[in-house]
Amino acid sequence: xxxxxxxxxxxxxxxxxNGVVSVNNAQTVILAANASRKNAIIQNxxxxxxQVYFATGQAxxxxxxxxxxxxxxxxxxxxxxxxxxxxxxRAAATGNVGVVEET
Numbered sequence: 631x632x633x634x635x636x637x638x639x640x641x642x643x644x645x646x647x648n649g650v651v652s653v654n655n656a657q658t659v660i661l662a663a664n665a666s667r668k669n670a671i672i673q674n675x676x677x678x679x680x681q682v683y684f685a686t687g688q689a690x691x692x693x694x695x696x697x698x699x700x701x702x703x704x705x706x707x708x709x710x711x712x713x714x715x716x717x718x719x720r721a722a723a724t725g726n727v728g729v730v731e732e733t
Contacts, residue, residue, distance in 0.1 A: 646732045654724040661716040661729060669706035669732040674699055676725020683717050690721045
């Protein structure tokens, strides 16, 4: 049976940090490692494609996750929340990446 009136919103204990990271054609840290991470959301806010990866030394085109403009990657959707370093790179242009990290 569905909720007939506004459903209660449960705000998790801890907190969240919001930020914007500028990413260009060089390896850039989008999120630092954080053992307390419960979830993180990464959004490409630029027209150029953002490549997201979890290991150092990647060139554009070699990573597993490509995010077009306004696409979102939620780390909590992975099998267990990844709490290591998250890197980004673009083919050429510089653009912003929105980040929300829940701890």
